[in-house]
Amino acid sequence: MQATLKIFRYNPEKDRKPSYKTYKLEAIETDRVLDLLEKVKGYQDGTLSFRRSCAHGICGSDAMRINGMNRLACKTLVRDVGWKITVEPILG
Amino acid sequence: MKTHQFDVVVIGAGGAGLMAGLYASRGASTAIISKLYPTRSHTGTAQGGIGAALGSQEEDHPEWHTYDTVKGSDYLGDQDAIEFMCEEAVKAVYELEHMGLPFDRTPEGRISQRPFGGHTNNVTGKPVRRACHAADRTGHMILQTLYQQCLKNKVNFFDEFQVVDLLMVNGKAAGVVAVELATGEMHVFHSKAVIFATGGHGRIWEITSNAYAFTGDGPAVVMRRGLPLEDLEFFQFHPTGIYKLGILITEGVRGEGGILLNGKGERFMEKYAPKVKDLASRDVVSRAIYMEIRDDNGVNGQNYVYLDVRPESVNKYAALDGRKNPDGTPYTVSGEEILAKLPDIVDFCRVYLGVDPITQPMPIQPTAHYAMGGIPTNKYGEALADEKNTVIPGLYAAGECACVSVHGANRLGTNSLLDLVVFGKHAGLRAAEFARGAEIQPLPEDPAAFAAAQFERIRAADGSENAFDIATQMKKVMFDDMGIFRSGKGMENALEAVRLLKQRFTHVRPTDSGAVFNMELMNIWELGNLLDLAELTTLSAIARTESRGGHSREDYPDRDDQNWLKHSMIWREPDGKVTLKYKPVVMTKFEPKVRTY
Numbered sequence: 001m002q003a004t005l006k007i008f009r010y011n012p013e014k015d016r017k018p019s020y021k022t023y024k025l026e027a028i029e030t031d032r033v034l035d036l037l038e039k040v041k042g043y044q045d046g047t048l049s050f051r052r053s054c055a056h057g058i059c060g061s062d063a064m065r066i067n068g069m070n071r072l073a074c075k076t077l078v079r080d081v082g083w084k085i086t087v088e089p090i091l092g
Numbered sequence: 093m094k095t096h097q098f099d100v101v102v103i104g105a106g107g108a109g110l111m112a113g114l115y116a117s118r119g120a121s122t123a124i125i126s127k128l129y130p131t132r133s134h135t136g137t138a139q140g141g142i143g144a145a146l147g148s149q150e151e152d153h154p155e156w157h158t159y160d161t162v163k164g165s166d167y168l169g170d171q172d173a174i175e176f177m178c179e180e181a182v183k184a185v186y187e188l189e190h191m192g193l194p195f196d197r198t199p200e201g202r203i204s205q206r207p208f209g210g211h212t213n214n215v216t217g218k219p220v221r222r223a224c225h226a227a228d229r230t231g232h233m234i235l236q237t238l239y240q241q242c243l244k245n246k247v248n249f250f251d252e253f254q255v256v257d258l259l260m261v262n263g264k265a266a267g268v269v270a271v272e273l274a275t276g277e278m279h280v281f282h283s284k285a286v287i288f289a290t291g292g293h294g295r296i297w298e299i300t301s302n303a304y305a306f307t308g309d310g311p312a313v314v315m316r317r318g319l320p321l322e323d324l325e326f327f328q329f330h331p332t333g334i335y336k337l338g339i340l341i342t343e344g345v346r347g348e349g350g351i352l353l354n355g356k357g358e359r360f361m362e363k364y365a366p367k368v369k370d371l372a373s374r375d376v377v378s379r380a381i382y383m384e385i386r387d388d389n390g391v392n393g394q395n396y397v398y399l400d401v402r403p404e405s406v407n408k409y410a411a412l413d414g415r416k417n418p419d420g421t422p423y424t425v426s427g428e429e430i431l432a433k434l435p436d437i438v439d440f441c442r443v444y445l446g447v448d449p450i451t452q453p454m455p456i457q458p459t460a461h462y463a464m465g466g467i468p469t470n471k472y473g474e475a476l477a478d479e480k481n482t483v484i485p486g487l488y489a490a491g492e493c494a495c496v497s498v499h500g501a502n503r504l505g506t507n508s509l510l511d512l513v514v515f516g517k518h519a520g521l522r523a524a525e526f527a528r529g530a531e532i533q534p535l536p537e538d539p540a541a542f543a544a545a546q547f548e549r550i551r552a553a554d555g556s557e558n559a560f561d562i563a564t565q566m567k568k569v570m571f572d573d574m575g576i577f578r579s580g581k582g583m584e585n586a587l588e589a590v591r592l593l594k595q596r597f598t599h600v601r602p603t604d605s606g607a608v609f610n611m612e613l614m615n616i617w618e619l620g621n622l623l624d625l626a627e628l629t630t631l632s633a634i635a636r637t638e639s640r641g642g643h644s645r646e647d648y649p650d651r652d653d654q655n656w657l658k659h660s661m662i663w664r665e666p667d668g669k670v671t672l673k674y675k676p677v678v679m680t681k682f683e684p685k686v687r688t689y
Contacts, residue, residue, distance in 0.1 A: 013606045030444075042560030046603035046612040053303045056339045056440060058232065059132035075443055 003027040003078060005036055008088040011047065020086075021045075029079035033087070034062055037073060065090050093540055094279045098123045098248065099527035101268060101283040102520075103255045103310060105130035107138075107231070107509065108491025109289035110238035111516030112473075112523070116287070117247045119524035123281060124247055125270055127254040127305060127614075130239050134291050134303040135512065138231025139436065140344035141206060141223030142188075142513070143506030144181035148202040149221050149418040154178045156214040157222065161507060162682045164210040164373050165500025166641035166651065168323070168659070170678035173471040173496045177507075180514045185224050188513065193237040195226050196433075206347040206433075210373040210504040210689070219347075219371045221418070223506040228342050228436045231509060253279065254614055255309065257543035258286060258317050258487075259536060265486030266533035268313075269543045273614065276607030278540040284530045285523035287488040288314065288467055288475075289516060294327075295618075296626045297460035298571035301333055301340040310493040311466050312621035315628070316542075319477060319484070320661040320673075322495040323465035324625070325633035326642045328503055329576050331377035333459025335396040337444055341437055341456060343505040346370045348433055349425060350401035351409050352381065353453065354389040359409065360397075365689035369413070372689035375502040375642050378458040382576045391455065398453035401434070403427050405453075427451075458576055462503055464642060465632075466495040468661065473519025479661050479675040486526060486533075490519040497659060500677075501641020550616050555601035559616050562593050562600065562623075570626055578633060579646045587630045594623050628670070632660050635672055653684050 002024055010018035023040045034052055041048045050073075051061040057075035064073055065088040067081045078085070099120035102113045105128070113124040126133065145152040157178040162169055189195060189203065196204040207219035226233040242249075250270070257269040265286040270279050293308025294300045311321050331352075332341040346352075351370050354360045364380040365372035372380075385395050400406075407424045415423040427450040431438055434449075441447045441454050467489035468476040475487040475494075491512040498511055569589040573582035597620060602612040638652035639645045658674040665671075 011606060011608070013608055039560075041612065043558070047606070049604075049609045049611040053128055053132050053305045054134065054137050055304060056137070056337075057443065058137045058436075059128075059134075059303065061128065061132045077443070 001027060001083060003036060003083045003085060005040060006086045007048065027078055029077065031078050032074050033066055033076045033078070033081070033085060034073040036085070037087070063090050064088065094277065095282055096123065096279060097282045097532070099283060100285045100287065100523045101125060101281045102287045102289055103268060104133070104289035104291060104491070104493070105249070106133035106289060106291055106491060106512065107135035107234050107238060108512035108516035109287070110235070110242050111513055112287045112289055112488070112490055112520035113247045114238060114242050114245055115517050115520030116524040117242070117245050120527040122247050123250060124242065125250040125253045125255055125268070125281065127252065127273070129251050130249065131235055133235060134306060136232045136235045137303065137340065138509055139228040139340060139342035140208060140347065141225035141230050141506045142185060142234070142509035143208065143211060143222050143504065144185040144224055144510065145178065145222060146182055146185060146203060146205060146224065148205055149198060151213065152220050152222055154182065156212070156220070157181065159214055159682060160211050161498065161504055163687055164502055164504040166502055166687055167653070167657065167682070167684040168326070168497065168500030168640060168677055170497050171680040171682060172678045173498050175680060176471050177498050177510060177514050181510050184510065184513045188234065188237060191237050191241050193226065193233050195224055206344055207371060208347050208505045209343050209371045209377065211506070212368065217367050219368055223344065223347065225344065228344055228434045234509060234513070256313065256546070256617065258313050259539055260317055261533040261536060263485070264533050265484065266535060267539070269540050271614065273609055276610055278544060280535065280539045282532065282535055284527040284532050285486045285488065287473070287490060287519050287523050288493050289489070289491045290493045292463040292492040293622060293625045294460045294463065296566065296570050296622050296629070297575070298567035299333060299336070299338040299457065300460040301330055301338050302460065307618035308621045308625045309618065310489065312624055314467050315624065315664055318663065319475070320468060320663045321466060321628060322468035322661050323497060323659050324629040324662060325636050325660065326464035326501045327460065327629065328374055328462040328464060328642050329378045329458040330374055330461035331381055331458050332399050332456040334440065334444055335455040335457050338459035339440055339444065340459065340461070341399060341440070341454060342434070343374070345399060345401050345434060345437060348401065348430065349406035349410050349415070349423065350399055351405060352377070353398040353400050354384045355391040355393070355397070356389060360384050360389070368689045373502055374505065375644070376689055378576050379644060381458055396455040396457045399456045400453040401430055401449050402451060402453065403430060460571070462508060463492055464495065464497070464499040464501065464503055466493045469494045469496055471496060471518070472522045473515050474522060479673045481675070486530065488519040488523050490515040501643060546617065547613065550613065551601065553599050553601040555599065557596045557599035559600045559619055562597055563619055566590060566593050566623060566626055574630055574633065577644050577646055580634065583630055583634045587627065587634065590623060590626045590630060594627065597623055624664070628662050628664060631670055632662050632672065636660065657684065
């Protein structure tokens with residue numbers, strides 16, 4: 001099925017202010033949100049940068065705000081949040 | 093370009109790096125450079141425990157631990173180094189405890205220990221309780237404890253700096269070059285001593301327990317400076333990774349009484365390791381799972397088997413085995429006890445599989461886990477230049493990126509945490525001692541030139557190839573042909589495929605042209621490391637015409653001590669020419685014997 005990722009982007013070298021960018025890609029419901037971010041980065045937009053390391057909920061690198069809640073992208077599955085996914089930085 | 097100067101720089105902030113930095117900082121100005129934030133290092137995912145013959149619950153001795161490790165290594169481990177590690181183990185655990193590590197306790201208040209694969213009572217041959225643990229988060233606790241100790245000791249941290257080159261002047265270490273991820277700027281760390289503690293390279297394989305960060309940066313950087321890598325053909329596949337995802341399910345599950353079942357519901361390890369069954373060494377269990385799947389004994393005809401830790405199953409098989417508690421009463425567990433002892437495992441299964449291990453068996457398959465090979469060192473962590481064990485002044489390595497070799501052809505569970513604590517400490521001590529008596533080498537004229545040229549090449553490529561595709565294909569061919577079972581034909585196929593991918597890799601260019609957090613550029617550079625190590629791993633493996641530990645060949649199924657009781661050392665020249673040499677295994681007390689469990 002197709003998932004939609006709406007990502008809050010900011011490039012300090014180019015952008016005056018942050019804005020949302022939307023990506024569409026094929027996914028399955030057991031995909032981690034991190035898997036989707038990796039695919040977007042690999043095939044659609046290499047400028048997408050985010051932290052990640054262990055990919056199974058231990059190291060905490062990929063903490064982000066997903067559909068309005070602070071979560072780990074590697075511990076959040078599509079089936080947990082649905083096919084329309086908004087990704088933003090965690091609130092300070 | 094910025095330049096910094098320290099007596100000692102440590103690359104990597106996992107267990108080995110933090111331990112090295114902590115000890116070095118007591119006698120020398122020290123910096124730890126990490127491409128991650130330190131507590132995100134992969135040591136944090138180590139689950140089951142750290143091995144030490146404390147004998148807190150039953151009889152145990154460092155000599156038994158030594159023998160088990162030698163046997164586990166399939167006799168390729170250097171016995172002087174193994175003896176040293178196992179003797180130091182007891183001290184190391186008490187030291188961690190004194191630093192504040194919250195080990196689990198027995199009701200009497202002693203450090204609790206659990207059985208683990210390949211660790212035995214040398215008289216009875218039965219599993220022994222040797223793994224000291226903090227639930228199933230032992231590595232996490234080690235990492236947090238050591239990081240706090242380093243902060244207390246005012247170690248200088250450079251977080252999110254990625255080291256991309258080693259500086260060598262007059263045959264001695266002179267520092268490293270790193271990219272500051274937040275700015276893209278090159279930094280030169282000018283130092284008297286350099287300690288690599290960068291971890292493994294398990295991202296070469298498709299199904300892996302390893303973090304994204306495990307791209308072999310240390311070995312790749314050292315190798316590009318003309319230094320050898322040791323025993324690369326030995327890579328461990330852990331028997332129990334979550335099906336398809338590869339996420340690790342600790343051997344501690346089997347230590348607590350969990351058993352492996354095939355699609356027919358048979359406890360198949362009885363066939364392969366009659367004495368210790370599910371607690372055989374990892375290479376043995378991974379091969380058994382592979383053979384069960386190959387013989388159509390997977391679950392539902394799929395490529396997985398079950399790991400069952402449901403209390404009723406544990407209690408049934410514990411009774412059949414006659415397993416006893418230390419006080420002599422029959423061993424039993426409840427669902428609550430499983431949850432208390434293995435909370436993270438239960439959580440992983442619920443999140444990723446929708447399976448509750450208290451009431452359902454877990455689908456598992458072997459997963460790429462640990463590099464036994466790496467940067468050659470002696471037992472003091474000093475890096476070695478050749479097969480004659482010539483020490484490179486000022487250069488050290490510790491932890492998974494190093495090859496001492498204490499793990500030989502197959503590492504025992506709990507010995508990696510032990511390795512990084514013991515050898516991290518000694519590398520740190522040695523480096524500080526060296527720095528106190530050494531002059532700093534002058535920096536080369538343009539110290540960042542070699543590293544900068546690598547990145548310029550990547551940025552100038554034509555962009556006709558995709559890095560994600562190349563990585564996916566490398567992982568697949570390496571898992572299929574350079575996995576648990578290998579053959580000459582399969583490995584030649586892997587070599588050809590990897591060389592073709594290396595060609596294609598020269599066309600990869602990042603679409604991101606920026607400097608700030610250009611992770612696309614850094615990830616491409618990392619892929620280059622993985623491809624280089626995949627090639628050298630395959631070449632080392634093709635040359636070794638025997639089966640030993642993690643290197644198991646269908647065309648050479650037997651261990652060949654006559655010809656192959658030796659370590660491999662591989663060099664790659666800048667023009668791509670590869671040289672393989674060998675050096676003898678250090679033997680002290682233990683003659684090679686047939687290895688059965």
